[in-house]
Amino acid sequence: MARVLYIEDERDIGQWVLKDLTGRGHQVHWLTSGEGIDEHISTADVVILDVMLPGLDGFSIGRRIKKDQYDLPILMLSARTSVEDKIEGLDFADDYLTKPFHPDELAARVDVLLRRYQKQDEEMELQHLLVHTRDGRIVHKDTQEEIQLTGKQYHLFQFFLKHLNQILTKEQLYEGVWGEQYMEGDKTLMVHIRYLREKIELNPANPTIIETIRGIGYRVKL
Template identity: 40%
Template sequence: MNEKILVVDDNDEIRNIVTLYLKNSNFEIYEASTGREALDFLRKNNISLMILDIMMPELDGIEVLKSIGNDRDYPIIFLSARSSVKDKIEGLYLGADDYLAKPFDPGELVARVIALLRRNNRKLDNNIVKIGNLSWDKYKRLIYKDENLLNLRSKEYELLTMFMTTPGKVFTKQEIYENLWQEYYFEDDNTIMVHISNLREKIEDNPKSPTKIITIRGLGYMLRKE
């Protein structure tokens, strides 16, 4: 496994035990002893999962979770000395993916980490659409060509994702225009042609001889199904 896990707890002994067990399961482990240290780390690094203690001085786990927000693609396991059902429910409602009360069995924590990563990886895989050398991450709203991020304008993104949703389908000019601009089509061929041309410049190996976005004369355009 090469998943990166951030362990956030102000208790050195707990961090050391958790780190030891997770490293024995071949995870790459990073540690933070405060909430602020954790947030600083997250600004500069990507992780696969975070183990987060709720009760910490200065900046507790709940405040850390609120700072992170919901726009994340990794799960979070809350650790807490408070073990009441009410506390567990509150932690889960706040956005935690799992909750483990202290004291806990490190082996159980490892099992929960593995289960959460397995589910999250399946979810992330379902968010990726691949057509030839194009990859669309629907969750992050990003498209890559040969693993290189494409710098797309909003209409170019909408146009390409429309094609990638149903490769091999011919979209008429009217369908393209009304999907992208949400208004009635008045034979505005030039606007569509400009956007198609700009998109070809970014995804085609040879824009003058396109092999991805194909013109179907008299009908419209389609993304070739590969």
């Protein structure tokens, strides 16, 4: 069974795909636009993404997903059949399927992507924390309590984990997590790091996991 994040605004197609993949044993979360993706992307094993969507189109959403999670497979769906559209989609996505399609082919392509990106659940020890790398769960080793992070806190922590032992500047962190240019004097990053420390540090006033590198930025050491 896989956890599928499916983004499709055409109701008939969406209900049909939802029913078929659920019947094959997958857990499917269906969205009709890019809104709300951040709440579900961290637990997804594969993303099925339509190109034509209200608001941000599928190409823009897919590139944003890959920027944050390069190892999350994306299957694009589209009625666009031109070579140019396929090339644009495959510039970042892992597969491109044109409409109309047979449900068996969609299921087979999903299975191929899952095998290609199959992840083993590994545990990373980070002082008093136990991090499950497959689903991103964070557990306090002594109490066995799971630490719940908000969407931005989760992405910020994952960005640190992808760059363990590296000193990261405020600009690198902000642009890597928010996808926007950092503006000097903006307190957004500082506030999120403070809230993140309150959840993961034994003593947030004297943090040992997220180190402040004075005059430069921050670092998480293994």
